Amino acid sequence: MVPYDPAMYGSCRAGYHPRAQPRPEVLYQRQRASPDRLNNSTRRTYDLLRSTLVSTGRSMPLVENELTDALSASRNTVRAVLQQLAREGLVVREPKNGTRAAGAVLLPIDELAPIAARRLDYRSLGCPPLVRDRLRLPEGWTVLMIESLLLKDSLPLGISVNYIALPEGRQLDLDVDESDVILILERRLGIQIGSSQTTIGAVAADEQSAELVNVEVGAPLIWLEDLIEDETGQPRALSQLRLRGDRVAFSATARRFV
Numbered sequence: 545m546v547p548y549d550p551a552m553y554g555s556c557r558a559g560y561h562p563r564a565q566p567r568p569e570v571l572y573q574r575q576r577a578s579p580d581r582l583n584n585s586t587r588r589t590y591d592l593l594r595s596t597l598v599s600t601g602r603s604m605p606l607v608e609n610e611l612t613d614a615l616s617a618s619r620n621t622v623r624a625v626l627q628q629l630a631r632e633g634l635v636v637r638e639p640k641n642g643t644r645a646a647g648a649v650l651l652p653i654d655e656l657a658p659i660a661a662r663r664l665d666y667r668s669l670g671c672p673p674l675v676r677d678r679l680r681l682p683e684g685w686t687v688l689m690i691e692s693l694l695l696k697d698s699l700p701l702g703i704s705v706n707y708i709a710l711p712e713g714r715q716l717d718l719d720v721d722e723s724d725v726i727l728i729l730e731r732r733l734g735i736q737i738g739s740s741q742t743t744i745g746a747v748a749a750d751e752q753s754a755e756l757v758n759v760e761v762g763a764p765l766i767w768l769e770d771l772i773e774d775e776t777g778q779p780r781a782l783s784q785l786r787l788r789g790d791r792v793a794f795s796a797t798a799r800r801f802v
Contacts, residue, residue: 684712
């Protein structure tokens with residue numbers, strides 16, 4: 545038997561190694577290549593169409609042939625996007641009636657405006673230290689907590705929890721229908737609102753939130769917090785919202801300062 549000599553097989557070893565796989569971005573570009581549909585990406589097509597539907601806010605018909613040209617995407621891509629939007633409830637597909645946008649809510653994030661709400665809970669909390677510190681409350685002030693379900697045409701959009709600062713000795717009796725923090729500050733407390741500090745993130749829907757806003761447990765929700773100040777810069781309310789990501793979008797006007 546001839547003894548094993550590694551040198552004899554060295555030149556053959558490379559043939560047993562798998563080829564190096566193309567980078568993910570290279571594979572993606574190959575899959576998207578199309579000579580007549582220059583924007584044929586399901587993700588890009590979805591984002592472009594969804595943002596257009598949300599920004600217009602209209603209940604408009606959606607015709608596949610027209611969308612393939614408008615989006616420069618293939619029919620299969622457009623159809624997949626419409627199916628995804630239908631699962632999310634942003635479009636309605638009906639036999640013989642075609643596909644129509646259902647409409648969504650576009651909230652200007654650089655404006656403080658009332659939203660229709662139905663109260664879920666309402667109570668005085670005294671002055672919890674964490675809320676006191678967030679609102680920078682003077683000695684003797686108390687906090688009123690109001691939790692509400694946000695609605696649009698009876699469709700649940702989200703949940704808001706508002707911690708409203710009350711000066712020492714001040715109490716607040718609210719009508720059952722008055723649940724919006726902006727209206728409470730302005731109409732009930734006579735406060736002239738100055739500005740707010742806004743933070744936005746995302747959370748997964750817990751069982752209670754999912755039941756209230758009619759989504760699946762674990763569905764993504766937009767988490768938004770507003771620290772609302774009066775005209776002197778004193779924080780007067782801490783507002784925390786959980787909003788349906790499939791129903792709500794935000795807009796803002798940004799300027800570049802040099």
